[in-house]
Amino acid sequence: MPSFPGGMEWTLASVFVPLTGALLCFLLPRRAPLLGRLTALLTVAAVLGLLLTVLAEGTQQTALGGWPAPLGILWRADGLSVALMAMTALVGLGVSVYAHAYFRDKHTEGAFFWPLWLMLWTALDALFLSRDLFNLYVTLELVGFAAASLTALDGSAAALRGAIRYLLISMLGSLSYLLGVALIYHACGSVDIVLVAERIGTAPDLVVAVALGTMTAGLVLKTALFPLHFWLPPAHGSAPAPVSAVLSALVVKASFYLLLRLWLEVFDGGGPWLAEFLGVLGAVAVVWGSVAALRQARLKLLMAYSTVAQIGYFFMAFPLAAVGGGAVWAGALYLVLAHGLAKAAMFLSVGSVLRFARHDRIDELDRIVHRLPLTLTAFALAGVSIMGLPPSGGFIGKWLMLEAAFRQGRYGFVAVILLGGVLAAAYVFRVVGHAFTPTARAQRAREVPAAMEWSALLLALAAILLGLLPPLVLPLLEIGQVAVVSGVAAPAGSG
């Protein structure tokens, strides 16, 4: 028998600990900062426990309340889920430490931040664990609600507009996905991913094709792939720094993760022309997003457009993986993980700059290189990963994708991957360069708490360190994949 606490306990803890924390923070707003950070620590511990269990024993299955699959809810933690949960936990810990300092003198916002943020964390973990198309819909909506509410946190007109637009888009995307779920249920008589994968071969092609179309469209909209990215910059650009960090680093990943699961496990690689289409959109997103980022005058918007560009990379994996298979997905996932850590670090650094200088105009950064050295270091290190320079998580991801592109002779993709890196260097160093020069007017500055600077720096270091860890991470991503791809629910783990 598995030891206690085993996979099931860790699985449950990684969802119910943040849920409990969220409720407690809501009930006891005055204690929220303390409770929130405590919850963050405990959640990280739970995810770490689950990670180690999965590494040691393989995929872990948990039937909630002991109900079996068709009726009950089944959670399954394989390598991919755990990798994303670990990334969420790292970012979550950093954001929680940061947010404590950030909201110290904004009590109202702080009181709302903690329950919403922990709820978001709960929903993300539940989404990464769910293996049932309908549960995935519910968790997706939960993520969307929490994220939209967080966007509106500071109550300004811009934040409210961003939040409403984001909520409407999020609902539309989720409903489009749900339409696909309805069709799949019609065709396969189940919403369990494993069962659906078994039966989808005999389902009518038209229904499957429409389901693939609506689900992909909905998730692409939520992931903000060009040209459906229009809602992202205003939402990410107007939210408070810790919220922007979470939105860019984690929330867009949730819908991408779901899309990836569907393509890998349900639709068996999707349609080739659709993959091609997504890849081309991704390539356009890389170039367009990077150029737009270069043209921004404000740091936060620059970061938001950089996210649009980076999302493009994820989608370029679809056509490449149609031939290149697992290595390409590994590359794309590496980019997802690295981008999560790096972009969180960057948004947190930008938040520190905002706090320090009271503005985020790039041309007037006024020597922050020696006034906020840690923050600028965090920004630059995270930038290294975004640019895809070695050694960083971003480099490994780009290397794997470049390798596939060369092997398949797709030189257009090669050019876009490289060009995206160069443009990223251009916008990152545009910021770093202005951080060295003084501005004409002297600027008054506010002190930035050490916790804000350090949490960003540590996240950036994690993004760099990820570049040295492929021997650990790549095998992790493969845990549980073979069993699912072959369509047989092999009894991996305890179950």
Place this chain on the structure above:
Amino acid sequence: MSQPVFWALVGMALVTLGLYALIVHAHLLRKVLALNIISSGVFLVFIGLARRAPEAGAALPMEPDPVPQAMVLTGIVVAVAATGLALALIVRLRAVTGRTTLGDDTDD
């Protein structure tokens, strides 16, 4: 035309109508209504097409299936929550800006 397909087509028509309304109307309340119509359409498709997995020798292929009903109930709860959240945000927006449209906010 069989009954399920009929309901599914009605559902799809609702979805299309809602999508059209969502795009063309600027007023946020109308957008929220449009989303509600879309969700009703989706639920209709879900319920209308639902059937159990064909079992060997089943007399009624269209045996009513409770599982999607439960799912749609959950879906309705989610939709109500979403509507509530959206309405709350819209009320705040009107209080802050006096407007009930998103307008052009790219100049912030």
Place this chain on the structure above:
Amino acid sequence: MTPLFDPQLPANALLPLLVLASSLVPGMIIFFLAEERVRLRTVLNLGGALMKLALVGFMLWGSYQGQRFEARLPLLEGLDLVLRVGALSLLFLALSAGLWFLTTIYAIGYLEGAPHRSRFFGFFSLCVTATVGVAMSGNLLTFVLFFELLTLTTYPLVVHRGTEAARQAGQVYLAHTVLAGSLLLAGTVWLYTLTGTLGFVPRGFVAEVAETHPGALRAIFALLIAGVGVKAALVPLHSWLPRAMVAPAPVSALLHAVAVVKAGAFGIVLIVYDVFGVEQAAELGVTGPLAAVAAVTIIYGSLRALFQDDLKRRLAFSTVSQVSYIVLGVAIVGPLASVGGIVHLVHQGLMKITLFFCAGNLAETLGIHKVSEMRGVGRRMPWTMAAFTIGALGMIGVPPLAGFITKWYLSLGALEAGVHWPLYVLMASSLLNAAYFLPILHAAWFAEPDPAPTHAAAADGHAAPSRAHAGWLLLLPPLTTAALSVLIGLFASLPFSPLEWSLLIAEREFEYPEARADVPLRPGAGSDD
């Protein structure tokens, strides 16, 4: 003599890591030091530099005993990060460790009292870490890693002064190096998809695919050379170098002689010798164009140097020209030319760093930035100008200075390879060298000083110099390097001289069957990497 790098002995993994750590660790600590902790910072800087020198010396000694030095870290499937010390690495390591030590002394003197020294010395140390990483790279992946790291760590040094001009120079520098970096990456990945290995081996590792993919290999060669050629300042990729002269003098010294330009040239040597193999490269027909580029760069750099009044810019264009001697030596396919090219890695480093030290002294002490202001400075700063003179004469190629050895071997190599045009290039370049250095020497030693001694120094934005003469911290380094460039010229045939090392490296590259025996010494030849 015992064979170098005896395959029987287990590889020592610790030493390469220690060499990296000897600058990385002090650098990281220095970042967190308060500005006024001068003493501790100096101790860390010099301690690290001395430690590195000692470690490199130990490895040099160990390699004569047959000891191998190799550390690896698995990264991707079948692709490790490898630090390995071979003959060529040792040459570059010894050069950069030695010159780093001197440049550190110089920088401590030069930046006395200047702001932001902790940041400066922190990045200074990181920059050298990246350079020794480049030197010890055991495969192309590791090389790319440290090469990019070098770009990133030198950028803060280029923009150190924080002026608008510095920022723009930094942007130009990055625009060049980042673009080049992506070409280098493209070439590397492409090559990997063809060969399935990236480990450096003498005589290269592309022979097996040369038959089937000659076109792709030529394209890869072009990508890789363009990727490193930016740092080596090959024309037309050189324009960042003169602009980067806004950086403080120790940075210029570092860029030109120790780190960036040198790493670029070293990269070209590695790509031609250990990736493609020079004979294979010649077969593919890519050495001809490379030699042509080198020749154009040599002449163009010298011509541009002729017309610069700003002393540092003149030296910068001189670097553009001189570094391509290395490339030329590599691209004329032949053992003797290779010796000339490889040995010039060291020679150019010593001579050019001398000149930059001296230029820094002139600027710091007398506020002289322009050639036209140098009349009579020989009398006011005899030591500095003596060192400058040796450096300049060495560049021209006056025997028995180091530069002469280079030109001698390059000429012999060209004759051996049966081509004559490099001789004309060398002659023209020497004449041009003389044309842009001798007037300086003449003005410095034989012209009457101008009546107003300190020119326009305050207007330069840099702190107005006040010292009557450069302090010993500023004087010792150029004198040492000047003396060294005389000594390695005079004693070129002693066993440990750079020339002897270069002969040994060239032997391994061109050698006859028995040298194949030590190919397996390099484990990269096998299935790993």
